[in-house]
Amino acid sequence: MARVNTLDEARFVELFGPMYEHSPWVAERAFDHRPFADAAHMLRVMDHEMRRATDGEQMALIRAHPELARRAGVDPTLTDASATEQASAGLDRLTPEEFARFRALNDAYAAKFGIPFIICVRLADKERILAEMQRRLEHDPDTEIQTALDEIARIAALRQDGILRQMEDAS
Structure with missing residues (x-):
């Protein structure tokens, strides 16, 4: 995590922006919360940024996912x-x-x-x-939107794990 915390914003967003389908704004907003204590802390911050986004931003994130x-x-x-x-x-x-x-x-x-x-x-x-x-x-629409965001959080966690493993392997 020390290496992640030393990345400049452009590199951080390049690496971690893809955790959220076509939505690098999640990583951009999370960047300001560094340093991250560990991977779980970084993931919680990103999840918080996703969930506090406007309804329009959340819908754009959901709609960015492929069928x-x-x-x-x-x-x-x-x-x-x-x-x-x-x-x-x-x-x-x-x-x-x-x-x-x-x-x-x-x-x-x-x-x-x-x-x-x-x-x-x-x-x-x-x-x-x-x-x-x-x-x-x-489901009703509100329940389904929350379920979609929960699934996006699961996807992001797995993607984060993969990115961190690649960084570790590269060092």
Whole structure:
């Protein structure tokens, strides 16, 4: 963590901004809270910044996430991290029937909530993801927004761990 605390703002945001999909503003705001005692402290600060953001900023962050199980090459905004994470859950290798089910649930979810379905795919498999999509369609919009932010926090924690491991390996 000593190395993280010595980074200048540009490098900190370059490294940790991708923890939050296309939303480096979370890392930019967290930077001012250094020094971080440890990785958990840094993650708590980033989570706090995400949750204290305006409703508009939170919705932009949620909407920055890709739709799950889109066919490869269809979504030019898909980050390398998202592509790797979706592949880890097998979402890049769906049968036509599974793809059709994802498509139908994604469409129903987007129609109801106006946001993409977000789940930490690295902590799930495609069956669990489909079950969660179905279950969460029963949520009201406010509950689902909070659930999406909770899932973004899980994604960010795993991404942070990966970034810190890469920094450690590089030293």
